[in-house]
Amino acid sequence: MSDVISDASLRLAGPSSPQRGFSAIFSRTFALLLAIIFALILLGGCAGSEGKKDDTDIWPEAKLYSEATDKMNDADFAKCGKYFEKLEARFPFGPYSQQAQINSAYCYWKAQEQAQALIAIDRFIKLHQGSPTLDYAYYLKGLITFNDDLGWLGNFTGQDLSERDPKAAKEAFESFKTVVDRFPDSKYAPDSLDRMRYIVNSLAEADVNVARFYYQRGAYLASANRAQLVIRDYDRAPAVEEALYILVKSYEKLGLTQLSNDSARVFALNFPDSTMLETGQRVKKEVKWWQFWNK
Known part of the structure; x- marks a missing residue:
C-alpha cells in the first residue's frame, strides 16, 4: 500500500503534461503582449499631448497682443480674454500689460464670464490708480456688475432689474457714482449718470414689491x-407713488386714521393727477408687444 501511495505522489508532483505546459507558456506570452500594448498606448498619449502644445507660449509680446486684439475685433471674446490674460502673465512689465488687463476684463464680460471679468477689472483698478483710463475701468466695472441682460427668457417674461437681487445693482451704482464724482468730465460720465438713475428707480421698485407683498x-x-x-x-x-398709496392703506388697516389721512394729503399734493387712491392701480407703463397679457 505504501508503494502505491508513493507512486501516486510522485505522479502528482511530477512534471506537467505537454498540454498544461503549453497553457502556461501561452498565458505568459499573452500577458507580455498586453503589457507591450499598454506601454505603446501610454507613449502614444504622451506624443499626442506634445503635439497639442500651445503655440502662444512662445509668441513674442507684440504678436500675442496683435492676435488677442484680432480676436477681440472678431468678437471671439472667450479666446481674446485668455490671450490678454496670458500676455499680462508672461509680460507683466511690458508696454502692453496695462491695456491687456483692461481688455481681458472687457472680453470676459462680453463672453458672459462675469467672475473672470470682475477679477481682471478689480486687479487693474488696484494696480493702476494713476492710469489715464481709470474712468473707463470704473465704468466697465459698473457694466460688469450691472449686467441687465436677462436673455430671451427675461425679455419674454418682462422681468427687470427690480425683480432680482439688489446687491449687484448697488455695487454697479457705486462704480458709476465713482465715475460721476471723480471724473465729471469723462465721456463715460453722462451714461453713468443715466444708469445710476435707472438703478435707483429699479431699487425703489424692488422695495415697493416687498411692501406690496407684506400688505397683501x-x-x-x-x-x-x-x-x-x-x-x-x-x-x-x-x-414713490405706489409707496405712498401702500402707506395710506397700511395705516388705514392698522386703525391709524390720522396718519392715513396725513399720508393721503401728501399723496394728493405730490401726485395731483393720480387716480391710484381711488382705483388702487398705478398708470401702466408702455407695454411691450410680448406682454399682451398685461394689457
Whole structure:
C-alpha cells in the first residue's frame, strides 16, 4: 500500500503534461503582449499631448497682443480674454500689460464670464490708480456688475432689474457714482449718470414689491415701514407713488386714521393727477408687444 501511495505522489508532483505546459507558456506570452500594448498606448498619449502644445507660449509680446486684439475685433471674446490674460502673465512689465488687463476684463464680460471679468477689472483698478483710463475701468466695472441682460427668457417674461437681487445693482451704482464724482468730465460720465438713475428707480421698485407683498399678506406694519423706506431713500423715483398709496392703506388697516389721512394729503399734493387712491392701480407703463397679457 505504501508503494502505491508513493507512486501516486510522485505522479502528482511530477512534471506537467505537454498540454498544461503549453497553457502556461501561452498565458505568459499573452500577458507580455498586453503589457507591450499598454506601454505603446501610454507613449502614444504622451506624443499626442506634445503635439497639442500651445503655440502662444512662445509668441513674442507684440504678436500675442496683435492676435488677442484680432480676436477681440472678431468678437471671439472667450479666446481674446485668455490671450490678454496670458500676455499680462508672461509680460507683466511690458508696454502692453496695462491695456491687456483692461481688455481681458472687457472680453470676459462680453463672453458672459462675469467672475473672470470682475477679477481682471478689480486687479487693474488696484494696480493702476494713476492710469489715464481709470474712468473707463470704473465704468466697465459698473457694466460688469450691472449686467441687465436677462436673455430671451427675461425679455419674454418682462422681468427687470427690480425683480432680482439688489446687491449687484448697488455695487454697479457705486462704480458709476465713482465715475460721476471723480471724473465729471469723462465721456463715460453722462451714461453713468443715466444708469445710476435707472438703478435707483429699479431699487425703489424692488422695495415697493416687498411692501406690496407684506400688505397683501396682512403684515401692515411691515408694509408701512418698507413704504416709508422707499419715500425716504428714493424720493424722486416713480415708485414713490405706489409707496405712498401702500402707506395710506397700511395705516388705514392698522386703525391709524390720522396718519392715513396725513399720508393721503401728501399723496394728493405730490401726485395731483393720480387716480391710484381711488382705483388702487398705478398708470401702466408702455407695454411691450410680448406682454399682451398685461394689457
